[in-house]
Amino acid sequence: MKKTSTITGHVDLSIPAIVLCLLLLLPGCGNTKNEHSNHPKTLKEVLKDKFLIGVALNSRQSSGNDTAAVRIVKEHFNDIVAENCMKSIEIHPEENRYNFTQADEFVQFGVDNNLSITGHCLIWHSQLPAWFCVDENGENVSPEVLKERMKDHIYTVVGRYKGVIRGWDVVNEAILEDGSYRESKFYEILGEEFIPLAFQYAHEADPEAELYYNDYNEWYPGKRETVVRLINTLKKRGIRIDGIGMQGHLGVTNPALEAYQETIDDYVNAGVKVLITELDVSPLPEPRRIGGANLADREAYRKEIDPYTDGLPEDVAIEWNNRMMDLFDLFLKNSDNILRVTMWGVSDGDSWKNNFPVSGRTDYPLLFDRDHQPKEVVTRLIQQLSEY
Numbered sequence: 001m002k003k004t005s006t007i008t009g010h011v012d013l014s015i016p017a018i019v020l021c022l023l024l025l026l027p028g029c030g031n032t033k034n035e036h037s038n039h040p041k042t043l044k045e046v047l048k049d050k051f052l053i054g055v056a057l058n059s060r061q062s063s064g065n066d067t068a069a070v071r072i073v074k075e076h077f078n079d080i081v082a083e084n085c086m087k088s089i090e091i092h093p094e095e096n097r098y099n100f101t102q103a104d105e106f107v108q109f110g111v112d113n114n115l116s117i118t119g120h121c122l123i124w125h126s127q128l129p130a131w132f133c134v135d136e137n138g139e140n141v142s143p144e145v146l147k148e149r150m151k152d153h154i155y156t157v158v159g160r161y162k163g164v165i166r167g168w169d170v171v172n173e174a175i176l177e178d179g180s181y182r183e184s185k186f187y188e189i190l191g192e193e194f195i196p197l198a199f200q201y202a203h204e205a206d207p208e209a210e211l212y213y214n215d216y217n218e219w220y221p222g223k224r225e226t227v228v229r230l231i232n233t234l235k236k237r238g239i240r241i242d243g244i245g246m247q248g249h250l251g252v253t254n255p256a257l258e259a260y261q262e263t264i265d266d267y268v269n270a271g272v273k274v275l276i277t278e279l280d281v282s283p284l285p286e287p288r289r290i291g292g293a294n295l296a297d298r299e300a301y302r303k304e305i306d307p308y309t310d311g312l313p314e315d316v317a318i319e320w321n322n323r324m325m326d327l328f329d330l331f332l333k334n335s336d337n338i339l340r341v342t343m344w345g346v347s348d349g350d351s352w353k354n355n356f357p358v359s360g361r362t363d364y365p366l367l368f369d370r371d372h373q374p375k376e377v378v379t380r381l382i383q384q385l386s387e388y
């Protein structure tokens with residue numbers, strides 16, 4: 001766009017110009033020396049030298065229809081991930097049919113708004129289309145066939161967004177809390193080898209893309225030991241892995257921050273970076289204190305475990321804000337080793353937590369409330385980091 005300029009060579013003190021000059025003399029108005037005028041006001045500004053600050057988008061957001069959420073995304077975040085539309089059931093519903101409509105729209109949203117883009121997720125036992133691991137009789141396919149299918153899926157999806165998507169959750173949630181492998185179809189047919197294969201295919205499809213393993217509840221010692229073993233195996237075999245995604249589906253007291261720190265340390269010592277993914281902190285009672293996101297761990301609705309339908313009492317809101325602040329303090333302390341922190345949704349009304357582990361509750365797990373207003377922790381973070 002061309003800049004407009006005047007070439008008359010004299011200053012024309014018309015009325016608007018005089019008004020402008022007077023305004024410039026008012027304290028804090030256009031005065032570059034004013035000590036507050038240049039202070040950053042958004043999360044992405046204050047965190048820019050620390051780590052990327054990301055958010056998951058649903059398709060109403062990446063299509064631009066949810067304008068209130070889009071305003072927040074553009075203002076505060078610099079990385080996006082698709083909450084659902086890149087999962088295999090959505091993007092590859094039948095063996096010979098891909099559906100890129102929503103994924104393309106999501107990626108375009110990122111490109112148009114100059115955001116870094118995370119791909120989620122390539123190989124996951126859940127939201128997996130029925131055809132993927134079985135033949136026409138419903139029997140498991142052979143290891144060779146499954147390898148071909150995985151390769152085709154990964155080559156096609158990663159290849160389509162090559163050079164545009166910064167990094168991929170290559171494998172999601174393959175390891176259980178006790179450190180054993182989840183008995184998924186992938187594991188049943190290929191054993192542990194399905195994970196190195198998936199990383200290898202993803203690297204072949206886009207050699208520049210960062211590659212991550214993503215899971216929840218990694219502070220369980222058994223689980224993180226197996227994740228560390230996996231990192232070692234990949235590294236020993238020269239297969240690229242950049243980071244471990246630590247899903248943050250947390251409660252206000254569970255888990256302890258020490259366990260979180262130990263997990264970060266273990267991963268960093270194994271030679272990878274950490275990504276805090278899928279962050280949401282629920283202040284609601286945890287019926288069974290299992291934590292995490294295993295979709296099978298559901299609980300029936302009871303009024304007494306849905307106590308805040310009319311809003312969050314002040315003491316609970318204070319506890320929630322303090323917990324989120326403590327978590328961000330921990331992330332900031334580890335910022336040399338953390339590539340990104342991603343919220344799993346824009347505002348409370350969007351969150352999957354309203355339906356997990358109990359359907360139909362009113363939850364408050366995200367940084368922006370149902371009216372799209374920032375919670376106190378957002379203001380505190382911006383203030384604290386601006387003062388450095």
Ligand code: 9MR
Nearest residue numbers: 083084120126127172247278293295352
């Ligand atoms: O937030 C997602 C929700 O809308 C879907 O219904 C659900 C279905 O599996 O997946 C949710 O996202 C999951 C993410 O992709 C992987 N980790 C756990 C997340 C919460 O279930």
